Amino acid sequence: MEYALALLVLAALVAVVVARPLMRRGDEERLESGRIQELSAAKEAKYREIRDAELDHQMGKLSREDWRSVDRDLRGEAIVILRELDRLEGRQPDGVEGPA
Amino acid sequence: MAGVGSACLAIALLTALYAVAASIRGARTGRREWVTSGRRAMYCMAGLCVGAFVILEAAFLRSDFSYRLVAEGSSTDTPTFYKVTAVWATQDGSLLLWATLLSLFATAVLFLTRRSLRDIAPWATAVLGVVAAFFLCLMLGWENPFDTLAVAPQEGAGLNPLLRHPAMMIHPPMLYTGYVGFSIPFAFAIGALITRHTGADWIRATRRFALIAWTFLGAGIMLGALWSYTELGWGGYWAWDPVENASLMPWLVGTAFLHSIMVQEKRGMLKVWNASLICATFVLALLGTFLVRSGILDSIHAFGASTIGVQMLVFIACVIALSAGLIVARLPDLRSEAKLDSLLSREAFFLLNNLVLVGLCLVIMWGTFFPLISEALTGTEASVGPPWFDRLTTPLAIVLVLLTGIGPVLAWRRVTPRSMLRILRAPVTATGFAVVALLAFTDAAKSLPSLLMFSFVAFVLVVVAQEFWRGTRARRVMTGESWPRALARLTGRNRRRYGGFLAHAGIAVLFLGVAASSAFIQQRDVRLSPGDTVKVGDYKVTYERATAKLGGDSGGTGAPISLGAVMRVQRGGESYILRPSRNYYSTTDPSKGVISRFFDGEATSEVDVRWGLRRDFWLAVRPDLVSLEKPIARADRRFADSPGQVQAVVIQALTELYRQDPPPAAFRAIVSPLVTWIWIGGAIAVLGALVAAWPSPEARLRRVRSLYAARLGRELSRA
Numbered sequence: 001m002e003y004a005l006a007l008l009v010l011a012a013l014v015a016v017v018v019a020r021p022l023m024r025r026g027d028e029e030r031l032e033s034g035r036i037q038e039l040s041a042a043k044e045a046k047y048r049e050i051r052d053a054e055l056d057h058q059m060g061k062l063s064r065e066d067w068r069s070v071d072r073d074l075r076g077e078a079i080v081i082l083r084e085l086d087r088l089e090g091r092q093p094d095g096v097e098g099p100a
Numbered sequence: 101m102a103g104v105g106s107a108c109l110a111i112a113l114l115t116a117l118y119a120v121a122a123s124i125r126g127a128r129t130g131r132r133e134w135v136t137s138g139r140r141a142m143y144c145m146a147g148l149c150v151g152a153f154v155i156l157e158a159a160f161l162r163s164d165f166s167y168r169l170v171a172e173g174s175s176t177d178t179p180t181f182y183k184v185t186a187v188w189a190t191q192d193g194s195l196l197l198w199a200t201l202l203s204l205f206a207t208a209v210l211f212l213t214r215r216s217l218r219d220i221a222p223w224a225t226a227v228l229g230v231v232a233a234f235f236l237c238l239m240l241g242w243e244n245p246f247d248t249l250a251v252a253p254q255e256g257a258g259l260n261p262l263l264r265h266p267a268m269m270i271h272p273p274m275l276y277t278g279y280v281g282f283s284i285p286f287a288f289a290i291g292a293l294i295t296r297h298t299g300a301d302w303i304r305a306t307r308r309f310a311l312i313a314w315t316f317l318g319a320g321i322m323l324g325a326l327w328s329y330t331e332l333g334w335g336g337y338w339a340w341d342p343v344e345n346a347s348l349m350p351w352l353v354g355t356a357f358l359h360s361i362m363v364q365e366k367r368g369m370l371k372v373w374n375a376s377l378i379c380a381t382f383v384l385a386l387l388g389t390f391l392v393r394s395g396i397l398d399s400i401h402a403f404g405a406s407t408i409g410v411q412m413l414v415f416i417a418c419v420i421a422l423s424a425g426l427i428v429a430r431l432p433d434l435r436s437e438a439k440l441d442s443l444l445s446r447e448a449f450f451l452l453n454n455l456v457l458v459g460l461c462l463v464i465m466w467g468t469f470f471p472l473i474s475e476a477l478t479g480t481e482a483s484v485g486p487p488w489f490d491r492l493t494t495p496l497a498i499v500l501v502l503l504t505g506i507g508p509v510l511a512w513r514r515v516t517p518r519s520m521l522r523i524l525r526a527p528v529t530a531t532g533f534a535v536v537a538l539l540a541f542t543d544a545a546k547s548l549p550s551l552l553m554f555s556f557v558a559f560v561l562v563v564v565a566q567e568f569w570r571g572t573r574a575r576r577v578m579t580g581e582s583w584p585r586a587l588a589r590l591t592g593r594n595r596r597r598y599g600g601f602l603a604h605a606g607i608a609v610l611f612l613g614v615a616a617s618s619a620f621i622q623q624r625d626v627r628l629s630p631g632d633t634v635k636v637g638d639y640k641v642t643y644e645r646a647t648a649k650l651g652g653d654s655g656g657t658g659a660p661i662s663l664g665a666v667m668r669v670q671r672g673g674e675s676y677i678l679r680p681s682r683n684y685y686s687t688t689d690p691s692k693g694v695i696s697r698f699f700d701g702e703a704t705s706e707v708d709v710r711w712g713l714r715r716d717f718w719l720a721v722r723p724d725l726v727s728l729e730k731p732i733a734r735a736d737r738r739f740a741d742s743p744g745q746v747q748a749v750v751i752q753a754l755t756e757l758y759r760q761d762p763p764p765a766a767f768r769a770i771v772s773p774l775v776t777w778i779w780i781g782g783a784i785a786v787l788g789a790l791v792a793a794w795p796s797p798e799a800r801l802r803r804v805r806s807l808y809a810a811r812l813g814r815e816l817s818r819a
Contacts, residue, residue, distance in 0.1 A: 006107030014115050014144045018122070021136035041301035045365045049512060052366075055594070056511040058574035059567075063519055070513050 039085045046078040101155050102167060105246035108152035112199075113236040115145040120229035127222035127295075135222045139210045142225060145232060146203035153200045156193060156245050160186050166252040169193060169245050175258035179658045185269045186259045191408075192245035194272060198389065199235040201273070201280040205309065206232065209284045213305050220302055223291035224284075231283055234415050242407045261685045261702045264657035267327040271320055275347055278317020279385035282354060284309035286382035289375050293426045296433045300365045303374070307361060308793050310378075314358055315789040317351045322782040333705025333720045335623065335770040337778065338614075340489040345468040346388035349461050353381045356457040359507075363447045366512055368437025372427065373454070375434065379423035384461075386416050391468075442514035449507040456500045463492045490618070494549050498556060501611050504604045505560035508567055527562040534558035543620065553615035560608035564601045571598070591791065599792025606785030613778035622771040627764040636769040639717060642668040646723070646762035647681065648755035650748075655706050659683035660698055661751065662706070663723040663758055665765060669710065671717075678708040680721040680767075693736025698751055699725060711776055718770040724763045728754055 053074060057067035119141035126134030156169070160183045165171040173190045174183055187193040206228040213221045239245060262268075285306040292302040324344065325337035338344060357377040363370045390412040427434070440448055466473075467484045474482040509523045535555050538544040544551045568587065571594070575586040591598040624636045628643040635641075644666045653662040664681025687701030710717040735750050742750075 002101075002103035003107050006104040007110060010107055010111040010148065011114070014111055014141070014148075017144050018115070018118060018137045018141045021133045021140065024133065041304045041365075042299060044304070045300055049366045052512060052597070055571065055574065058577070059570040061509065061511040061515060061519060061523055063516060066511075066514065066516060066519070070511075 036085065036088050039081055039088070043078065043081045043085065046074060046081060050074045050078065101159070102246040102248045105152045105155040106240075106244065108148045108155070109196075109236055109240055109244070109246070112145045112148035112152070112203075113233055113240060115141045115148065116229045116233040116236060119145065120226045120233065123222040123225040123229065127219070127226075132218075135218075135225075138222065138225050138229075139214065142203065142206050142210055142229065142232075145229075146200075146207040149196070149200040149203045152246075153187075153196055156187055156196060157184065160184070163256065164252075165254075165256050166248050167245075168247040168249050171249060171253050171256045173257070173259055175256040177658050177660075178256075178259050179264075179656060181269065181656070182259050182264050182658070185263065185272075188272045188276075189259055189263045189268075190245070192239065192243040192247075194276070194392075195235055195239050195243055195408075196245050197273060198276050198280060199232055199239070201276050202228070202232050202235065202283060205277075205280050205284055206287075209288075209306065209309055217288070217291075217301060217305055219295040219297055220288055220291035220305075223294045224287040227287035227290045228283065231287075238408050238411060242411070255688070257688055258685065261657065261659065261683060261704045262331065264655070264659075264704070265327050265331045267323040267330070271323040271327060274316045274320030274323060275388075276320075278313045278315075278320055278347075278354075279350065279389060281309055281313020281316060282350060282378070282381045282385050284313070285357075285378050289378045290423065290426065293375060293430045293433075296430065298371055298375075298430065298433045300361075300368070303361045303365055307358075308795075310354065310358060310361075311789055311793040314351065314354045315786055315793065317347065317354065318782070318789070319786050321347050321351060322779065322786075326779060329718075329775075330707055330709065331704065333707060333722075333768070335707075335718055335720070335768060335772075337775070340464075340467065340486045342468050343388075343392055345464050346384075346391040349464055349468075350381050350384035350388060352457050352461040352464075353377055353384055356454040357381055359450045360454050363450055367447060369440070369447065370451070371434040371436065372431065375427050375430075377454075377458075379419075379427070383416060383420055383423070386412065386419065390416060444510065444517065444520055445514050446507060446510040446512050449503060449510055453500065453503045453507060456496055456503060460493060460496045460500070463496065464489070467492075497611065497614075498549060498552050501553060501556040501560060501608055504608060505556060505563045508601055508604065509563055523566075526566055527559050530562040531555055531559040547619040550615045550619040553611055557608045557612045557615075561605055564605040564608075567601050568598070595794050596792045599788045599790070599794075602788025602791060603785045604788070606781045606783070606788055608781070609777050609784060610781030613774050613776065613781060616774035617772045617778070620773045624769050625766065626769070627766050629764045630762065632764075634767075634769070636717075637771040638671050639769070639771060640670045641719070641767075641769055642670075643765070643767070644668055644677075646759050646765070647679065648759035649681075650752050650755060653683050653706065654679065654681065655683070657683060657704075659685055659704075661755060663725075663755065664706070665721045665723075665767075667708075667719055667767075669717055669719075676710060678710060678717070678719045680708040680719045681706045682721060682723055693733070694740050694742075694747055695735040695750055695754070696732050699728070699732060713774075713776055715771055715773045716775050718768075718772060720768045722766040722768075723758065724765055725758070727761070727763045728758055731757065 050071060053062060053067060053070050056062045057064065062070065119138045121138075122134045122141060123138030126132065126136075126138060156167075159167045159170050160174050161180065163170065163174060163176050163183070169187075169190050169192055173193070174186045178186065188197045206225075210221065210225060210228075213224075217224075285303075288302040288306045292298050321344075324347070328339065328344075329335070329337040357374065360370050360374050360377060364374050390409065440451075442448065467489050471481045471483045474480060505527065506524075509527070510520065515523075535551070535558075538551060538554055544554055568590075571590045572583060572587045575581065575590045576583065579586065579589075581589060622637040624634060626634045628634060630643050630645050633640060633642045647662075647664045647666060649662040649664075651660060653659040661684040662681045663684070664679055667678045667680065669676055669678055683704050683706055684699055685701045685703070686698045689697065689700070692700050705720045705722070707718060707720040709719070731754055735754065739747055739750050
């Protein structure tokens with residue numbers, strides 16, 4: 001009896017919680033592409049890479065020539081990511097929101 | 101309340117299955133409401149599991165013996181502290197702990213990623229739901245912690261005395277947290293593979309969970325070693341026991357994963373390797389859970405034979421098959437985005453360190469499963485012992501420590517040989533001095549592996565110190581800050597990097613303790629009568645007198661009888677007293693007499709240790725009860741029907757008899773050099789991991805919009 005009652009009560013509680021999003025059809029939202037998140041992750045990683053290279057240079061691990069070469073490559077790669085991010089987000093390079 | 105507990109588990113299972121179905125539907129149709137509903141179902145499942153766990157804990161705390169589990173694993177005289185831990189000392193309770201921790205971890209990660217990883221997260225939810233549903237099925241089908249007895253006994257069997265140790269209180273939850281924690285990156289890796297989003301975003305979202313899992317698993321392993329050292333009475337901390345190995349294997353592969361994901365984040369390389377590593381880590385975590393429960397390998401830590409071994413094996417086989425199939429199917433999406441620029445680069449050394457870590461894991465796996473392999477091939481079960489493990493793992497461990505030192509000094513992408521030599525000059529010079537000092541002032545030369553290990557540990561420590569010093573100096577040049585401020589800011593703004601260095605230092609220190617205590621341990625097993633003296637290394641040990649206590653043992657474990665010894669230990673001008681003892685717990689075996697059942701139950705060593713930074717002096721005693729056998733047998737016959745109070749007086753008289761005229765007792769004395777550094781090193785490694793796991797300010801940077809180059813410069817200058 002205790003088991004059956006608990007089953008009913010708990011099942012009802014869970015049903016209320018999980019069914020709520022399904023009731024709000026007006027808020028329906030399509031899944032967005034993961035491309036923006038992926039690019040944001042890549043951007044952060046690239047920034048960290050650039051900072052690491054700079055710190056490595058300042059600590060003497062990278063010669064000035066090596067650092068400049070690595071830094072130039074990394075910044076080039078970062079710019080490609082930023083361009084792609086802006087394109088997906090409909091934004092101009094100078095930060096002005098682009099047309100929808 | 102047992103019915104409510106069972107109902108919680110049943111609804112949790114249905115909720116987990118619903119979460120799987122809703123998440124997959126949401127992911128396939130793109131309808132967000134189903135994804136949200138599936139995620140909410142996982143939150144509900146966590147609530148239900150926590151509810152079930154609380155109900156079970158309450159049953160243990162109030163000694164409700166109508167629960168089969170409480171009757172089997174606790175008793176009224178079990179101290180409250182250990183009643184709490186008794187839940188996970190049982191098979192069923194530990195499964196509930198597993199499921200509860202998994203549901204909490206899943207809730208945390210799904211909440212944190214609710215607005216990101218929108219393609220991957222629903223699939224990860226489904227994977228986590230499947231894992232949770234499997235463990236809930238195990239409980240509901242075979243090992244229900246809420247099973248009740250038709251007639252509740254007056255008294256329970258009590259907690260296994262070996263588990264009555266503070267380290268045991270938190271060792272299993274820590275291991276499970278580690279095992280469960282690795283299910284998070286595993287689930288997101290599977291989600292990334294399914295959706296073909298094989299970039300670094302799933303790694304960024306789950307890296308901290310992997311690091312937390314690694315930290316907890318490592319801390320759990322350390323606590324297990326500490327328990328072994330101070331409770332099991334053999335004097336060691338690691339015996340290459342199958343269950344110990346089972347916890348070490350996922351930790352090793354998890355360590356490799358934590359290093360190689362950095363290469364994927366920074367260079368877009370090693371994607372197949374990383375997916376394989378996290379799948380392997382999760383499989384090994386399941387294997388560790390299986391080994392403890394299946395009873396297929398003999399271990400002091402195992403629960404013994406159980407009914408869920410086959411089910412776990414089938415589940416592990418399914419996880420391996422599906423993970424491997426998915427990785428193979430997604431090989432075109434897992435191509436590296438860059439090539440290795442140079443063998444003199446951090447990523448190259450990370451790869452090398454990965455190979456050593458995986459090699460170590462394979463060696464340990466072979467040795468652990470050798471009894472099963474030999475039985476399958478020859479029909480005879482043969483096992484490899486600690487010397488086999490030591491012989492094969494020692495060289496790999498030495499190489500690993502060396503790589504721990506070299507990796508951090510290298511830059512990403514490439515470093516010129518000249519730069520490398522310049523950076524390594526100071527550590528190599530310092531290591532040279534350390535070797536000379538070791539040869540001149542210690543016995544390190546007697547053991548070449550130890551000498552190599554000590555040298556490489558010195559190398560790692562100097563490298564780490566140099567990294568902190570150079571980094572702080574560079575920051576001072578840039579900012580003009582004071583040394584302490586520059587050091588704090590440097591570490592705070594590069595937590596992952598400098599936390600990692602701390603962890604490296606901790607692991608090196610840990611290996612220092614392992615090498616010294618393994619190679620230079622001095623041990624003596626002797627029988628002594630009161631007044632006898634024995635020499636152990638430089639120590640003089642005198643058995644002054646026997647002790648006997650009824651209740652109130654020094655460890656607070658609730659042992660009814662504790663017999664021991666007062667030992668004077670002298671070394672040079674130093675003199676102190678150690679009090680090792682042996683606890684005797686009563687048995688419920690009806691074939692035993694009313695008095696003998698207090699002496700013939702489980703017994704545990706309560707060792708006494710003089711801890712020291714240079715060496716520990718470890719002492720255990722095993723009293724000889726032969727002289728008490730006849731009086732106990734007589735008392736069994738004479739006081740069989742006497743009231744409990746009379747029996748207590750008789751037991752007190754018997755222990756007093758032992759105290760006044762003890763026969764020679766067996767002692768084990770061990771001088772273990774630098775063993776304390778194992779625990780210190782472990783603590784430093786945990787601290788480093790926590791520093792690395794702490795969110796960095798960089799994650800909170802606000803976006804800046806401007807022309808790309810200027811924008812880059814501005815955004816970067818914020819660090």
